[in-house]
Amino acid sequence: MKWLPILLLLPQLLIIAIFFYWPAAHAVQSSFYLQDPFGFGSTFVGWENYADLFGSAEYRKVAWFTVIFTLLVTFLSLAIALLLAVKADNVLHGAKTYRTLLMWVYAVAPPVAGFIGLIMFDQTFGPLTRLFGQFGWDFVLGVNFNDTAFAMVLVSVWKQVPVNFIFFLSGLQSIPRSVREAALIDNRSGMSRFWDITFPLLAPTGFFLLITNITYALFDTFGVVDTLVKGEPGNNPMTLVYKVYVDGFRGNDLGGSSAQSVILMVLVLALTVFQFRLVERRIHYT
């Protein structure tokens, strides 16, 4: 019987050792090596891969785009979802129908969302391309940097609003009736009632979602980016994760790509530590 718990833990530990710790360690290791392009071996180069990255104008450009992209996607999808959740919480008729209509996109894969974006922005018949054309905006997806970036943000927001909506709505519905009624008596104006009472009560959900959304914009949008650039990274905007893939897989720059992976690992670790501290604080107060 003494061996039973170890036996139970073994499969999980084995899988994470082989498919998590080994690759993660390998990434850290190879980020300090320069791989021979013909695969004949590698030489230790210390921090050179990192120095190269930070010195590269292209990497800095991608990093900047990622920051702006992440901020836009996070802000827009949180704001739209919050607005919709507050409204869905208000109405009595059709609340269930609205919930279904607003949440189903959760199940759409990012690259498929990107594919729908390709149709919407198609050069010859895309409804959005035509609409923008009416206003004199010649939208060229996959060629013009800003147009492609616009499409990436729009598709990523479309894909992310549902998750945020679900969390905000469940957060709103967990606010006790008594609090709502007291607020209603004290404060007639819906606007100030929202900012003074509802918004602070939603803050824990909001913080949690903030981190989730940043992680989403950084990593899960890979599929959106990959479909919208139509396989031609070229002059198109890309995120840091996409660059890891492009450099490592297409460019065969293993050391550089590993260094990028390690930078991203550090970034995620920092975000998670930040999140844990917030969660701790939340438990503390409630």
Add this chain to the structure above:
Amino acid sequence: MTDTTFTTAPQATAPKRRIRWGRIADHAVLIAGSLFMLVPLLIVMQTTTVPDAEIIKHGPQLKIGNALPDNFNKAMFEASGFSGENTGVRMLLNSFILGIGFAVGKIALGMIAAYALVYFRLRFATAAFWLIFTTLLLPLEVRILPSYEVVQKLGMLNTYQGLIIPLVASATATFFFRQFFRSVPEELVEAARIDGAGPVRFFIDILVPLSRTMIAAMFIIMFVFGWNQYLWPTMITTDEGMYTLVRGIKQITQVLEGASLPEYGRSNLLALIAILPPVFIVIFFQSWFVKGLTESDK
């Protein structure tokens, strides 16, 4: 209940109009939001019902054509690659294998590991806990290349094991079940012990039935997550017979780019087929799904 309606009824006439305008505004916002979500899907749906030449000429229209059976045949039974293996049927099958295999693997591993962590006193329990939960910190995307090399070394490229197992190497389900097991009342464990149930009996006869709703919720979330995987399948499966629908989407878009008469009807229908199963599951099991999703953050 009757009291409140009684007292509010007489004074309801004056503020009624104001409230109603507010309600209309609420509905307007919700309808706009629903349209924002729904219209792109409707457009894709419409394009699957008309011949390709018509889409290119007119774009999406407000009519339903009769080319759907034709597009369906092409999408499901005609391969789009060179090998002739990645028909829609094949990709659909692979998607189901990935979705179900991932969900089952994750739940099974997670449950037994969580069981060991919660109900046994282990000397190295804390170490095991941290080893397992560190995996929550780093998504597969950041260690994608070395993971690929490991799978390559193990000779698991273009296999279902290579596709599924590395994705299972994270602790979301373990974490979730650990939280749930800890909320199971202590008395139940005691009672089982008094009745002479061993650890295995306790797990199978008490813990598993208790966790039914949780298992269902996890299954839905994990199935959708597995079905929607893109980056990992893109790297691991180069063999067209191993493509999932979501992984195949890239090739579908490349067919659109290259051809003289792009087959929009067929490609859009494949995209639609990639969307529908997870969407139906999420809609039909909505309450479980929402519960599982929102409770996993606690």
